[in-house]
Amino acid sequence: MPSLAAAETMSFGDSIGLLAKSCGAEIVANCRGVNPDSTRLKECLSRNRDVLSQQCQSDYLGAFDAIQKRVAARVTVANACQREIVKVCGGSTKETSKSIPCLVSTPKGIGNNCLKAVDDAGYR
Structure with missing residues (x-):
């Protein structure tokens, strides 16, 4: 699994893998029924920050940041x-x-x- 230092080049799959590994239990326990798009899932995890494991707390923002960077990079292709x-x-x-x-x-x-x-x- 890539480190968060490599977030700029982290693939969608790697970002989701990091979320699943670090936050899977928290997502199941606290975000059941939440639409799995990145915005809603990030909001759910943020709302439940006080019950997240230390590993999930340290990884989830970086994983969502990597997803946003990848989306923005794909938009940039059209312009560049x-x-x-x-x-x-x-x-x-x-x-x-x-x-x-x-x-x-x-x-x-x-x-x-x-x-x-x-x-x-x-x-x-």
């Missing part, structure tokens, strides 16, 4: 890769997700800012 999406991949900036396979597999013509955004978003 506009030229590449249109010119290299023949796609539309309105449908960025359809151009991801091209951005990942076509290193020629892809600028450094776009490559970094693709990497930060976890696509490569």
Whole structure:
């Protein structure tokens, strides 16, 4: 499991894995029935902070922060890769997700800012 120091590059799966490992019992005991989207689950854990284990308390904010960073990084791809999406991949900036396979597999013509955004978003 990656450390929270690597939160900027922690995958969605690793973030959820960290939450399950550190906070699984607390989620079952205190957040049963809560919609499992990250915002509601984070709010539930925050409301119940006084009954969370020390491990859960130290990990859950970092895990949710990593999820938010990953979501923001994926939004950044559309902005950082506009030229590449249109010119290299023949796609539309309105449908960025359809151009991801091209951005990942076509290193020629892809600028450094776009490559970094693709990497930060976890696509490569």
